[in-house]
Amino acid sequence: MQMPTVTILRREPGGSEECEQIFEFEEGFAGSVIDLLYELNGRETLTDATGAPARRIGFECSCMVGECGACAMLVNGRPVLACEVKVAEEMKREGALRLAPLTAFPCVGDLQVDRSSLRARARDAGLWLVGEAQTAEDGFFSDCLQCGLCAEACEKYHSGKYDAPCLYAAADLVAALDGADGARRKSMKKALKKPFLCPCKTAPCEPVCPRRLPLRQAIKRVGGSLFSI
Numbered sequence: 001m002q003m004p005t006v007t008i009l010r011r012e013p014g015g016s017e018e019c020e021q022i023f024e025f026e027e028g029f030a031g032s033v034i035d036l037l038y039e040l041n042g043r044e045t046l047t048d049a050t051g052a053p054a055r056r057i058g059f060e061c062s063c064m065v066g067e068c069g070a071c072a073m074l075v076n077g078r079p080v081l082a083c084e085v086k087v088a089e090e091m092k093r094e095g096a097l098r099l100a101p102l103t104a105f106p107c108v109g110d111l112q113v114d115r116s117s118l119r120a121r122a123r124d125a126g127l128w129l130v131g132e133a134q135t136a137e138d139g140f141f142s143d144c145l146q147c148g149l150c151a152e153a154c155e156k157y158h159s160g161k162y163d164a165p166c167l168y169a170a171a172d173l174v175a176a177l178d179g180a181d182g183a184r185r186k187s188m189k190k191a192l193k194k195p196f197l198c199p200c201k202t203a204p205c206e207p208v209c210p211r212r213l214p215l216r217q218a219i220k221r222v223g224g225s226l227f228s229i
Helices: 033-041 087-094 116-124 136-141 149-153 165-175 182-191 215-226
Strands: 005-011 018-024 072-075 078-081 098-100 107-109
Touching: 033 087, 072 149, 078 149, 116 165, 149 165, 165 215
Parallel strands: 005 098
Antiparallel strands: 005 018, 072 078, 072 098
């Protein structure tokens, strides 16, 4: 009986060449994609489907319950948190399992990417909290995981001309705080230049957001709040 397989797009840490490697796993595997990756790496000797030795698979995960955003990757081409995707359900729906790193950020190796650009842009815009959320909605936007899934789904972000949608969620929260005085708002306005406010009307970023944040609303509110001063 043929065993189910997972195909992983691999890249040596620090390298640029990519290749696909196939691994077998037990029929009826009941865990998540992250559970499967841990199972593969936990084998005494990791070999691929041809029996050739393979190095351990590089990936990120901190919480296993969808709270940290570290395990964001492409599962069968969909940007998701791997800890929230059940292997059995994915195999039933797609008939296959293929894992790849997010393409919106530089690949560090295998399924790991460098999302430091999100933090750098947030730092440039002064998006740190100095007050308390005034409404439930303001607190809602603070749930952003900075996982990068919204950036992956956003064609405008891939063009390099627009910021990631999650950056506007943070800006929307900060702009609503008592501590966001005139000087700070002007600093944010300078960093978040109006041309960089994404004009998207379809919001493909919203369905992939693990927190289901209304990102298009955040972008609209940032535009109205910051660029009216």
